[in-house]
Amino acid sequence: MRSNPTISRLARSNLPRCGSSISRRSPKISRRFASTSIACLLTLALHGILTPILYSQEPQVPVVDDVKPVPLLTGGAGFITTFDGGQPHLGPIVTPVVLLPLGQRWLFEARGDFEADLVQVPGERGFHGMVVKGLDYAQLDFIANQYMTVSVGRFLTPFNIYNERLYPVWIRNLQTDPLILPIGIGPSNASDGAMVRGGFQANSTFDINYAFYFSSLVTTTAVDSNRFAGGRAGIFVPKTRLEFGASFQHSLQDVRSNSFGFHAIWEPFTLPLEMRAEYASSIQGSGYWAEAAYRLNQVPVFRQQMRHAQVVARMQQAFAATIPANSLFDQNMKLFEAGVNYYFIDGLKATSSYGRQFSASGNSNLWTVGLTYRFLFPLGNAWRN
Amino acid sequence: MRRNAILFCVLVLLINPAIATIAQEQARSANATEPPASSLSHGSDGASANATAAAPSASGEKEKAAMESSLRIEGEKRFRTNCSRCHMAPHKFPPRVMATAVRHMRVRATLTDEDMRFILYYLTR
Numbered sequence: 001m002r003s004n005p006t007i008s009r010l011a012r013s014n015l016p017r018c019g020s021s022i023s024r025r026s027p028k029i030s031r032r033f034a035s036t037s038i039a040c041l042l043t044l045a046l047h048g049i050l051t052p053i054l055y056s057q058e059p060q061v062p063v064v065d066d067v068k069p070v071p072l073l074t075g076g077a078g079f080i081t082t083f084d085g086g087q088p089h090l091g092p093i094v095t096p097v098v099l100l101p102l103g104q105r106w107l108f109e110a111r112g113d114f115e116a117d118l119v120q121v122p123g124e125r126g127f128h129g130m131v132v133k134g135l136d137y138a139q140l141d142f143i144a145n146q147y148m149t150v151s152v153g154r155f156l157t158p159f160n161i162y163n164e165r166l167y168p169v170w171i172r173n174l175q176t177d178p179l180i181l182p183i184g185i186g187p188s189n190a191s192d193g194a195m196v197r198g199g200f201q202a203n204s205t206f207d208i209n210y211a212f213y214f215s216s217l218v219t220t221t222a223v224d225s226n227r228f229a230g231g232r233a234g235i236f237v238p239k240t241r242l243e244f245g246a247s248f249q250h251s252l253q254d255v256r257s258n259s260f261g262f263h264a265i266w267e268p269f270t271l272p273l274e275m276r277a278e279y280a281s282s283i284q285g286s287g288y289w290a291e292a293a294y295r296l297n298q299v300p301v302f303r304q305q306m307r308h309a310q311v312v313a314r315m316q317q318a319f320a321a322t323i324p325a326n327s328l329f330d331q332n333m334k335l336f337e338a339g340v341n342y343y344f345i346d347g348l349k350a351t352s353s354y355g356r357q358f359s360a361s362g363n364s365n366l367w368t369v370g371l372t373y374r375f376l377f378p379l380g381n382a383w384r385n
Numbered sequence: 386m387r388r389n390a391i392l393f394c395v396l397v398l399l400i401n402p403a404i405a406t407i408a409q410e411q412a413r414s415a416n417a418t419e420p421p422a423s424s425l426s427h428g429s430d431g432a433s434a435n436a437t438a439a440a441p442s443a444s445g446e447k448e449k450a451a452m453e454s455s456l457r458i459e460g461e462k463r464f465r466t467n468c469s470r471c472h473m474a475p476h477k478f479p480p481r482v483m484a485t486a487v488r489h490m491r492v493r494a495t496l497t498d499e500d501m502r503f504i505l506y507y508l509t510r
Contacts, residue, residue: 061499062456062506069484099485107488143491146498165494171471199495209495234495238466267470274470346473374472376486382479 069101071379075111078169080351080370082176090118090127091370093169095136098379110138135222137190151195154223158197158211158232159184159247160261160278170374173274173293173310174337174353176366179318180287182328183280184230184249184259191215192225199236207236209245217253227253234263241267249282255326257283272297284328289316293341310341312353334358337366347374453510460507463500480509 075096082089093115100108113134118127139153156164163185166172181189195213202208212231218224229252234245247261259282266275272295279288291314296306314337321327339353348371355366464474468490478486487505490496496504 061502062460064484064502064505064509067480067484067505067509069488070479070481072482072485072489074486097489099489101485101488107485107492109489109492141492143488149492151492165471197492197495199497199500201497201499207497207500211495238463241466241470243470265470269465343473346475376475376478376482378479378482380481382481 065104070382071101072099072376073097073379074099074374074376076168076170076372076374078175078370078372080169080175080368080372083365083367085364085366088120088127090116090129092116092118095168105143107141107143108139109141111136133222134188135190136188139195146198147200148196148198151197152193154190154192154225155195155213156189157185157191157215157230157249158195158213159230159249159259160232160263160280161234161245161265161276162278163189166276168374169370169372170347170349173291173312173341174314174339175351175368175370175372176337176353176355178278178289178314179316179329179333179335180278180280180285180289183282183284183286184247184261186215186226186228187224190223190225191228192218192223202235205237205239207238209234209236226251230259241265241269247280255283259283283321283323283326285319285321287316287318287329289314291315308343310343311339312341313338331360335366339368347376348372456503457507457510460503460505463503464507467494467496467500468504475508477508483508
């Protein structure tokens with residue numbers, strides 16, 4: 001093949017200059033080329049992995065978009081009496097939740113918290129105490145697509161699972177908070193900022209759920225929060241009802257420390273058994289709890305009554321931080337609790353438990369007995385679509 | 386070149402879920418707009434037309450009932466799998482109430498879109 005004489009001449013005339021330049025730059029160019037090529041290959045590989053995951057959803061899902069949601073007032077109420085080291089505490093609590101759906105993709109949700117700890121004051125009759133008011137969350141959710149929901153406002157910090165899923169009095173099996181609950185959730189259990197979250201079917205075996213958030217520093221009492229960023233990711237295996245996951249949080253104020261946690265839930269289909277556990281660690285201390293609850297469906301006597309009853313046991317341990325000034329706990333503690341719940345109807349539950357706390361400063365008993373209720377009222381015509 | 390490569394990567398990652406979403410929305414709308422087999426026979430008038438339509442209509446009704454039943458069973462299964470992990474099955478509420486509650490739980494409990502649809506179907510039908 002004959003070469004073009006003009007090009008050959010130009011090439012020859014430029015050869016020494018260009019040659020030196022190429023020889024100097026070629027390692028850089030080849031490195032850059034290699035890195036971009038690797039990036040492209042990785043992206044294509046990710047694309048190849050994601051595509052079957054995203055398309056693996058069954059197309060045969062029911063069409064339910066014709067049902068228009070109605071605003072709701074729901075929530076929980078309870079009256080819990082606690083005997084902590086022999087000292088009685090009366091704890092009325094109401095946590096109303098307002099749900100306001102907007103169109104097909106938006107939801108405003110808010111939960112208030114009205115709670116009192118009434119105690120006997122020496123020299124006075126009756127029980128006295130203040131009602132504590134708080135705003136647990138007030139968030140606007142936008143369901144962007146089937147993989148992602150964006151939330152802004154004040155939201156429950158998604159660190160481990162207890163704070164978000166098991167906190168309401170009508171859901172929790174034991175009425176006392178886990179010792180490690182304050183780890184990783186900020187003051188008043190909530191964050192002010194933005195969050196991205198979602199759940200999707202990864203394949204036929206398991207689902208993936210995630211939540212990533214950023215919170216800003218707010219010092220106003222009712223809506224206070226810390227400045228931090230973090231996330232939680234979990235895997236749920238529907239066939240065995242096994243879920244496990246991990247949480248991470250990085251503080252962006254004061255001492256820039258990290259917190260992390262792990263959670264696991266297992267509820268086998270073959271037994272009316274719930275097993276849950278959490279571990280959390282931070283600069284404030286660390287600890288774990290593990291809980292098992294068993295519905296007495298399978299007890300062969302008094303079947304009618306037994307199927308409404310549940311026995312619960314929880315073991316937990318908390319370790320104080322190495323720097324006492326930072327520590328959530330004065331000292332290391334162990335707490336064992338066992339209880340019985342009786343579900344009258346859906347949402348109405350009688351609860352009782354006994355616990356024994358062990359610590360270096362002395363051991364004490366912790367009794368609770370109470371009644372919890374879940375209410376739900378539509379704020380509009382629920383029948384007319 | 387690097388900028389182009391980055392742009393390419395971002396585009397690939399953005400377009401992928403978008404295509405998946407659109408494809409599934411189309412599948413869903415196709416399911417929704419597809420007239421049930423039974424409704425085709427309702428428009429015919431005359432004895433002969435009724436006679437010929439009677440057999441497909443009955444089989445169509447049966448198919449529809451079987452499909453609804455299977456969707457409800459799947460919905461109940463998904464309710465047990467997801468919702469029953471934290472609380473008991475609620476009493477029956479009007480569909481509009483359940484639609485709000487399920488949307489709330491979709492966000493709170495990170496239900497998948499598919500689970501949410503099956504559960505809402507089970508709770509409202």
